[in-house]
Amino acid sequence: MFVLVNLKTYPCDPIEVAEAVSDVDDRTDARLAVAPQAAHLERVAETGVETWAQHVDPIDHGSNTGHTLAESVADAGADGTLINHSEQRLKLADIDGSVRAAERADLETVVCANNPAQIGAAAALGPDAVAVEPPELIGTGTPVSQADPDVVEDAVDAASNVDSAVSVLCGAGISTGDDVVAAGGLGAEGVLLASGVAKADDPAAALEDLVEPL
Numbered sequence: 001m002f003v004l005v006n007l008k009t010y011p012c013d014p015i016e017v018a019e020a021v022s023d024v025d026d027r028t029d030a031r032l033a034v035a036p037q038a039a040h041l042e043r044v045a046e047t048g049v050e051t052w053a054q055h056v057d058p059i060d061h062g063s064n065t066g067h068t069l070a071e072s073v074a075d076a077g078a079d080g081t082l083i084n085h086s087e088q089r090l091k092l093a094d095i096d097g098s099v100r101a102a103e104r105a106d107l108e109t110v111v112c113a114n115n116p117a118q119i120g121a122a123a124a125l126g127p128d129a130v131a132v133e134p135p136e137l138i139g140t141g142t143p144v145s146q147a148d149p150d151v152v153e154d155a156v157d158a159a160s161n162v163d164s165a166v167s168v169l170c171g172a173g174i175s176t177g178d179d180v181v182a183a184g185g186l187g188a189e190g191v192l193l194a195s196g197v198a199k200a201d202d203p204a205a206a207l208e209d210l211v212e213p214l
């Protein structure tokens with residue numbers, strides 16, 4: 001299973017979380033990665049942990065201000081990027097452009113989507129993976145794998161019907177090892193989570209619990 005921890009703009013110490021993820025990563029068969037804010041990418045990558053950006057823009061080098069360039073994210077040490085997160089929604093053409101920009105910079109891609117229909121559309125754009133996240137469950141601590149298992153299974157079917165090479169993650173409310181196991185049982189190859197680690201009093205202990213059954 002792939003466990004991708006998005007730090008969003010939570011007031012956690014990104015280096016402390018990255019070091020905890022790196023430490024747990026050494027002791028599990030699961031694949032772990034951290035997605036800090038763009039300004040923290042370089043320092044997080046220097047810890048040795050697999051590092052992801054939270055977003056890249058559908059742009060190339062040039063006359064752009066206040067954007068995130070895929071090449072700069074890669075130069076900072078990122079291995080991959082989220083695209084179209086529920087909190088950073090893009091138009092369809094811009095999702096496509098961001099996937100192309102990430103490919104150009106050799107970044108792995110996870111395109112997020114609200115529901116199975118959008119997952120099918122996202123998979124058609126050829127990312128490495130898609131992540132289904134019902135927005136109403138994000139940050140609630142109620143796991144999608146328990147609250148809405150059909151949405152995960154339907155997303156897996158939707159992606160597979162379009163392109164079986166595109167793997168499916170699920171997210172929203174995932175915070176325990178049981179949640180991750182349940183997600184795997186529904187066909188997801190990974191989970192995208194945030195508050196369960198980034199808002200935990202002890203992020204290292206939260207991570208240990210997440211990967212313990214894997």
Ligand SMILES: O=C[C@H](O)COP(=O)(O)O
Pocket residue numbers: 006086133137138139140141171172173174192193194195196
């Ligand atoms: O990127 C992560 C997702 O939005 C899930 O967030 P959450 O784990 O806080 O529900």
